[in-house]
Amino acid sequence: MMQHYGLTLAPGVLFTYIKRTVLVMLGKLSIDDAFQANIPGLWQGIWASMIFTFLVSVYPGIQNGLTLLFANMMMQMVAVLVMVFLFMAALRALQLEARMFAYIVPFLWIENVQHLFAGIIQNFVIVSANPKLLMLITPIIVWTIYWLWRLGKVQLQRGGWVATGFLALSFVIDLLLFIIVQIRVHMPIG
Numbered sequence: 001m002m003q004h005y006g007l008t009l010a011p012g013v014l015f016t017y018i019k020r021t022v023l024v025m026l027g028k029l030s031i032d033d034a035f036q037a038n039i040p041g042l043w044q045g046i047w048a049s050m051i052f053t054f055l056v057s058v059y060p061g062i063q064n065g066l067t068l069l070f071a072n073m074m075m076q077m078v079a080v081l082v083m084v085f086l087f088m089a090a091l092r093a094l095q096l097e098a099r100m101f102a103y104i105v106p107f108l109w110i111e112n113v114q115h116l117f118a119g120i121i122q123n124f125v126i127v128s129a130n131p132k133l134l135m136l137i138t139p140i141i142v143w144t145i146y147w148l149w150r151l152g153k154v155q156l157q158r159g160g161w162v163a164t165g166f167l168a169l170s171f172v173i174d175l176l177l178f179i180i181v182q183i184r185v186h187m188p189i190g
Contacts, residue, residue, distance in 0.1 A: 009047055017048065018116070021109045025147045031155065035109060037101040042084070045108030049080050052112055056119025059126060079177050080108070083170055090169070096156055103155040103166075107148060111170075114144035 023029035035041055053076040057069050084104060091100045118137045125133045145167065152163025 009044065009051065014048055014051065017044075017109055018113055021106075021113045024106065025110065025113070025143065031106050031151065032102065035105045037105050039101070041105045042101055042108070045105050045112065046080050046084065049076060049108060049112050049115065052116040052119065056116065056123060059123050075177050075180075079173055082177075083173050084108075086169060086173070087166065090166070091156075094156075094158065094162070096158070099155055099157075103152065106151055106155070107166075107170075110144060110147050110151065114140055 017035075020029060020034040024031055024034050036044065050073065053072055054069075057072040087104050087107070088100060091097060091103065096103075117140050121133060121136050121140075125131055148167055148170070149160065149163045152158075152166050153160055156162055156166075
């Protein structure tokens with residue numbers, strides 16, 4: 001049995017969960033063994049998403065003003081909380097309450113790792129002024145989408161269409177919040 005860390009957000013703990021997530025996504029570690037499928041594990045995943053968003057937004061925020069940093073942080077917090085609440089409601093409607101944390105916690109961590117890796121690449125693009133590096137994000141996104149879909153299929157045991165529905169719901173939430181932030185902050189898209 002692997003050690004879990006409650007609500008601890010120490011850098012070593014975050015790196016441990018990043019490593020576990022990558023091992024899950026490489027097929028080297030069981031989803032059920034990697035994560036803490038309970039309320040503390042859920043909050044740990046939520047707060048980790050905020051920490052990672054801050055880390056990958058600091059440099060662009062400094063370059064483009066603190067409004068961008070604040071908007072990114074607010075968008076991430078709203079997106080994660082809305083997603084978690086909608087996922088919980090959908091899982092209750094599907095009578096899958098028993099699998100709720102076993103699905104949502106790994107979903108958050110897989111998204112967190114994708115967000116962290118993609119954000120690091122985006123920061124390299126900004127620093128290097130080489131937009132061709134953005135192509136490195138594509139395999140990360142494809143890999144993440146596959147694992148989020150597989151996570152839904154395995155953890156919810158309701159087939160690929162249910163897993164696809166949860167992925168679509170997550171995408172719609174992110175897209176709507178992105179559009180709202182673009183309109184409110186008046187940032188250029190692209």
